[in-house]
Amino acid sequence: MDHQIRKPDGFEAQKLFVQPDYMLKELNNSTLTRPLFVSDIGFFPNARHHYRERPEGADAHIFIYCVEGEGWVEWSEEPTDGRPDRSGTTTSKMQQSYPLTERQLAVIPAHKPHRYGASTDKPWSIYWFHLQGEDTNALIHTYGLDQGGPVRLPLSVHAQLLEHFEQCYRLLHDKHYSLPVQIHVAQTMRHLLSSIGLSAERSAQDRKRERYFDEAVRYMTERLTESLTLSELAKQVGLSKQHLVYLFNREAGLPPIEYFLRLKMQRAGQLLDLTGLSVKEIAGAVGLSDPYYFSRLFKKIMGYSPTEYRRIPKG
16 A cells, blocks of 8 residues: 555545534434435545545544545544654554455445555546434444445445435435435435445355355244254254354344244234134244243233234235
């Protein structure tokens, strides 16, 4: 990485919009934008010598999407150490360093000391935006966008990101003073994040974890009429019990057996809606011989007793 020649901003044909202070205050005070909103957005084409460094991090979560060329991103958990780097600039102790290439998205969480820049030989062209609000942190954490390095986007999501970017940039550039426009931009970005999270090409480790989880759920689904132990499930999937519990807590937010019971109650709800079977018969159909235990469990998970649930109009 060549940090000798640096250019923090100013590129031919660039796009750049920064929310004015009065609008930031309004966005932070509005119920519909406070959880997530755009504070900055831009496009830097062929950004030769582009460089940014924030030793104290930023208030916003930073998203950098490379469409051409190359660059790099670095970030750290540590504050600045006060010592100059080889170019004479005081920097943070950067613990993570990643190249960023075509169709890769880097997400730098708020408040992390960081720096990034374009490659000397093949300077990047990047779309970027900054998001604020507590929902932003929750979304990027839920989809694992704050773990590890950049993620590569499939072509379908690549096209969606560019389309949403152009729409949001145009709206903010032309009518940033309009709160309804700001709300629409915020909702568009929320949808974009979830699309990226669901569709981003995962690492080999992520794909392996998803395969284990899918295999476990498939095995559960085929045995809703039976009982199932943690040991049996772990043996079937090929993981230790501890690893299996960790996997389910990470992927579903629930331990495996509790997830299995929820699958049973969802199936019981379908039988209550679609058949004339008695509560006792439905309990047996999901592998629970005690109808009283079944009724208590159903109410705990579904929020209604089986009889109350059956009376609720559906559709």
